Amino acid sequence: MSAKTVTGQNGKTVLIIQDKKEQLPATFALMATRAARKVCIRISGGCKGMNTDDKKAMLEFFQIAFEGFEGMIWSGGTRQFDKDGNLDPMVTDVPGVVAASNPNCVALGSTPRTDVLRLVEESRLVLDDYGTAPNPSVNAILLVQDGADGKLGWDGDLDAAFGLMDQLAQYGGFHRAGVIAWNGGDITHDEVMRSVKRGWPTYVIKGSGRAADKIAAELEAGTLKVSENNLFVVDKSDPIGLRQMLISFGFIQSN
Amino acid sequence: MSHIIPSLFVKNQGDQSVKIALKLTTARNRVVVRLTGGCGYMSAEDARDFLSLFENAFSGFAGAMLFGGTRMIDKQNASQIVPGITEIPSHIREACPNMVSLGVVPRTADINITEHGLVVSESDEDAYRTIIHPNQDMCLLVQVSPDQPAIWDAEFEECLQITKDLRDFAEFKSLLVVYNGGGVTEREILATTKRGWPVLLIRGSGRKADEYASNSEFLKTHPNVRVAEKNSDNIRQHLISFGMLPPEKLRLVKSRA
Numbered sequence: 001m002s003a004k005t006v007t008g009q010n011g012k013t014v015l016i017i018q019d020k021k022e023q024l025p026a027t028f029a030l031m032a033t034r035a036a037r038k039v040c041i042r043i044s045g046g047c048k049g050m051n052t053d054d055k056k057a058m059l060e061f062f063q064i065a066f067e068g069f070e071g072m073i074w075s076g077g078t079r080q081f082d083k084d085g086n087l088d089p090m091v092t093d094v095p096g097v098v099a100a101s102n103p104n105c106v107a108l109g110s111t112p113r114t115d116v117l118r119l120v121e122e123s124r125l126v127l128d129d130y131g132t133a134p135n136p137s138v139n140a141i142l143l144v145q146d147g148a149d150g151k152l153g154w155d156g157d158l159d160a161a162f163g164l165m166d167q168l169a170q171y172g173g174f175h176r177a178g179v180i181a182w183n184g185g186d187i188t189h190d191e192v193m194r195s196v197k198r199g200w201p202t203y204v205i206k207g208s209g210r211a212a213d214k215i216a217a218e219l220e221a222g223t224l225k226v227s228e229n230n231l232f233v234v235d236k237s238d239p240i241g242l243r244q245m246l247i248s249f250g251f252i253q254s255n
Numbered sequence: 256m257s258h259i260i261p262s263l264f265v266k267n268q269g270d271q272s273v274k275i276a277l278k279l280t281t282a283r284n285r286v287v288v289r290l291t292g293g294c295g296y297m298s299a300e301d302a303r304d305f306l307s308l309f310e311n312a313f314s315g316f317a318g319a320m321l322f323g324g325t326r327m328i329d330k331q332n333a334s335q336i337v338p339g340i341t342e343i344p345s346h347i348r349e350a351c352p353n354m355v356s357l358g359v360v361p362r363t364a365d366i367n368i369t370e371h372g373l374v375v376s377e378s379d380e381d382a383y384r385t386i387i388h389p390n391q392d393m394c395l396l397v398q399v400s401p402d403q404p405a406i407w408d409a410e411f412e413e414c415l416q417i418t419k420d421l422r423d424f425a426e427f428k429s430l431l432v433v434y435n436g437g438g439v440t441e442r443e444i445l446a447t448t449k450r451g452w453p454v455l456l457i458r459g460s461g462r463k464a465d466e467y468a469s470n471s472e473f474l475k476t477h478p479n480v481r482v483a484e485k486n487s488d489n490i491r492q493h494l495i496s497f498g499m500l501p502p503e504k505l506r507l508v509k510s511r512a
Contacts, residue, residue, distance in 0.1 A: 014424075026276040030424035033280040172277035 003079070003087035004124065006136040007096065008107070009034075014140040015125075017113075019147060020156060024163050028108075031140040032072045032168055036104035039071035039176040039251050040165055044191040045091045045184030049209050055089040057236075058182060058208070062094045063101060064239035069252050070104040071176075072168075074161075077109020077142070078127065079135040091182050096137020107138040110164075112156030113145035155187045162194050176250050178202060180242075183209035196231050201249045207236035259348070261358075261389065263373075265396045268409060275357065275395060276420060279319040283353035285427045286318035286499050289414050291443050292340050292436035295462055302338035305434070305460075309343045310350060311487035315500060317353035319421070320344050321414045324358015324395070325375060326388040333371045337383045340434055345390035357417075358391045361409035362398040411443035418452070429453065430497045435461040448477045453497050459485035 006013050016028045032040060043062070047055055066073070076092040087093070095107035115128040126133050134141050142164075144157040168174040179195035180203045181188050188211040195202040206216040216233040218224035224231075234242045246252045266272055279287070290309075294302065322344045327337035336342065344356045360375055367374040372386035375396075387394055397409045421427035431447045431454045433440060441463045447454055454477075458468040467473055468482045483493045494500045 023271075024273050026271040026273045027420055027424045029273045030276055030280065030420055033277065033425045167273050167277060171274045171281075173281035 003081055003085065004133070004136065007100065008136060009099075009139045013134060013136050013138055015134060015143060016140060017143045017145060018160060020144050020152065020160065021147075024160055024167065025142070028140060028142045029164060029167060029172070031108060032106060032164065032174075033172055034139070035072045035106040036070040037253065038168075038172065038174040040168055040174055041071065041073055041178045041180060041246075041251055042161065042165065042191070042195075043073065043075040043091055043094045043180050043182065044188045045180075045182035045208070045212060046188065046210070047090050047183060048185070050183065058091070059089055059094065059097050061205075061236060061239045061242075063097055065242040065246065066098040066102065066105075066252070067243070068255070069098055069102045069246075071251060072106045072108060072174075073098050074108040074110065074138070077111040077135050077138065079133050079137070081131055081133070091184075092135055093137060094182075096135060099137070099139075108140050108142070109135050109138045110142040110144065110157040110161045112152035112154060113143055114151055114154060114156070116151075155190060158187070158191065158194070162191075162198075165200075166198075176201070178249070178251065181205065181208075181212045181215065182236075183213075184211040186211070188212065189215065192231070193226075196226050196228050199228060199230055201245070201251075202231045203234055203242060203245065204231070205236050205242075206233050259390060259392055261387075261391045262393045263387070263396065264393065265362075265398065268397055268399055268405060268413075271420075272395070275393060276417070276425075278393060279355055279357060279417070279421065280425055282319045282355040283317035284501075285425065287321065287418055287421050287427050287429045288316075288318060288494075288499055289321045289411075289418060289429070289431045289447075290340065290343060290434070291322075291411065291414075291431060292434035292440050292457075292460065292464060293462070294339050294435055295437055297338070297435065297461060301460075305338075305340075306342060306346045308485065308487055308490070310346045312490035312494060313347045313500075314350060314491075316347060316351045316494075318355075318499060319427070320347070320354060320356045321417060322356065322358055322391075323410060324360040324388055324391060325385045326372075327383040327385050328371060329383055330377075331382075341388055345388065348390065348392070356391045356393070358388055358394040359410050359413050359417075360387060360394060360396050361405040361407055361413075362396050363404050363407060365404075366396075407439050408442060411439065411446070415443075415446060415450075419450075422452070428498050430455060430494070430499050433457065433460075433464045433467075435465075436463040438463075440464075441467075448480055451479050454480040455490075455493050455497065456480065456482050457485050457490065458482050 080088040099107035178201040323341040329335035376385035456468040
């Protein structure tokens with residue numbers, strides 16, 4: 001199987017396009033409700049500074065932590081390839097990896113349209129000149145655009161992303177929402193703070209790099225200005241520790 | 256009576272509502288029943304019995320239910336409810352706490368706020384006025400725009416769209432249940448059968464339901480359409496066979512547990 005093979009449910013990855021001025025599409029929100037359990041969690045972050053072994057270890061970390069997960073898990077909705085066309089694993093591959101071993105969960109993605117969409121090779125859709133593609137391992141992707149001509153920054157989908165989790169919690173009977181941060185930059189920092197302010201359980205993975213490490217260090221030093229007590233630090237060597245936290249907050253049902 | 260306080264939503268045709276879509280998915284089971292038809296030429300005996308007919312047939316229902324969302328009340332005595340098919344879901348809902356009901360009402364005229372409720376339709380020829388039904392989880396009022404009302408067909412067209420979204424994106428099973436009904440009901444039957452979605456016609460309920468239930472050529476060319484006799488047990492068996500209710504043995508085990 002190639003890194004470009006679609007492995008979403010029923011061999012499809014549904015692409016739903018939303019204009020940022022318009023409301024969230026009901027169709028995308030309904031895709032989230034396919035999950036067997038009404039919980040949702042967003043994996044935020046990046047892989048800057050990570051080598052191939054680090055990325056492999058990252059995927060294994062989440063595989064262990066999320067064993068038995070039956071909710072909705074989602075992330076950035078893109079996939080990267082190396083110069084030979086092989087998978088260059090990113091945080092955005094975590095939902096698909098978790099879904100592959102947990103068939104009752106739903107993997108989704110959201111991404112802003114940062115450039116003109118284009119078809120390459122055998123009519124394959126890519127999102128920019130760097131070959132960034134819609135991630136084919138998730139069930140559906142929400143592509144947020146600023147009108148037909150506009151281009152958004154990489155944080156252009158965050159309002160829609162957090163809006164979806166708000167609506168799932170308020171109207172869809174989802175009893176838990178949360179965010180996990182691995183590595184990442186300013187956008188990841190923003191996602192962590194949005195989650196913390198909502199009172200959702202929020203986890204930063206210490207040792208994963210950049211924003212996650214910075215937040216973890218500030219929290220442990222007591223210099224992070226947050227009044228809530230819903231922000232937790234987990235070491236990247238301790239996937240079982242994350243798993244136990246996910247169980248204690250009801251994201252995963254204990255056996 | 257129920258202590259549910261219905262949420263009222265208003266939308267223009269063609270718009271979508273995330274809130275309504277998500278609230279429908281809070282039903283325990285991923286099934287949606289659309290109840291359509293009417294009560295034209297119904298006998299006094301039928302009008303008395305058809306509530307218990309459906310209440311018994313749907314016992315234990317835990318899906319979403321779409322219906323007309325209105326109630327007819329006597330003009331002279333507002334406490335007198337005129338029997339109608341739209342009374343059925345609230346009776347079922349009383350006994351089925353895990354279901355979710357949504358009334359869909361086309362705004363065919365200006366709405367009047369009265370001491371008896373929101374009046375959506377009233378004419379000098381009729382002895383009754385039509386109000387938004389007070390016993391439902393949600394009511395969706397559909398219009399073309401604030402200045403332009405919708406036609407009665409908007410009800411079933413909206414229900415078709417909601418059903419399509421639930422089927423395509425949330426893995427729901429669906430069933431159209433037809434009791435009696437006239438021209439609008441006929442268009443809904445044909446629009447639903449054209450999509451290949453399941454339909455259950457209640458034989459003996461009158462008008463269009465009977466007409467199509469006795470049309471052997473129609474039934475032969477539309478295997479997704481089945482006919483139930485007008486009794487609770489038979490309707491119930493069909494609901495089970497369509498997957499709208501769990502099998503009886505399973506239900507008994509669950510209720511004992």
